[in-house]
Amino acid sequence: MRRQLETAALLTARAKALSLLGRHDEARGTVRALVAHAAGGVECDTFGFWKPDQIHFAQSWVFAGAGDEAAADRAREQVLDAIRDYRYDADVRLHEALCTVSKGGADVGMRQAATVITTLPAAYRSHHIVQTGHLVLRAIPVDQRGRRTVGELRELLAVGTGVVTA
Structure with missing residues (x-):
């Protein structure tokens, strides 16, 4: 076993x-x-x-x-049917934003991810959740990383962890 x-x-x-x-x-x-x-x-x-x-x-x-x-x-x-936990809820909703980005929806995906992060009280923005947000950011094609929505999510994630990212 x-x-x-x-x-x-x-x-x-x-x-x-x-x-x-x-x-x-x-x-x-x-x-x-x-x-x-x-x-x-x-x-x-x-x-x-x-x-x-x-x-x-x-x-x-x-x-x-x-x-x-x-x-x-x-x-x-x-996942949502099996687990009633804010961490899993936030993570799989960030996966949804990742899917949007993967399908070419950079701005929509960034807004989806930002909504997930901002609806969580600051105390619930765990390192794991913030790292899943970074996963969404990394999915943005290099030539689109200068978009305003990308910068906004990057800043939001930096505030969520207290660490400023480049």
Whole structure:
């Protein structure tokens, strides 16, 4: 059972890493392998670091990064149905903004991300959530990073962490 859990955790991390690298086909393939692996039954670990709901979270991330709106929407809804926590809610809504950006909607995606961040009280703008906001920023094509909305989100994220970014 421990081996199954470790494999699930590794596949989850691999899918997200491949998405970060822009290797979307490989990331989707890894998500398919994760789903197939989990179909054999994977339990939560003792400390709660990995749970089966992480599959849907990884799907949300990977499909959003690839711009696969329908699949990202389904995964996001599965996360929101399974987990009632502001962190997951904010993260998957930032994934939605990532999907918008990935599909070419820079300004709309920046506004979506800014709305997610600004609706959270400052005390709830955790490092993890702010880093997911940076994930959305990094998805902006280099030639569009000078847009006003990009600068606004960058400033908002800097205020959220207390760290000013270049």
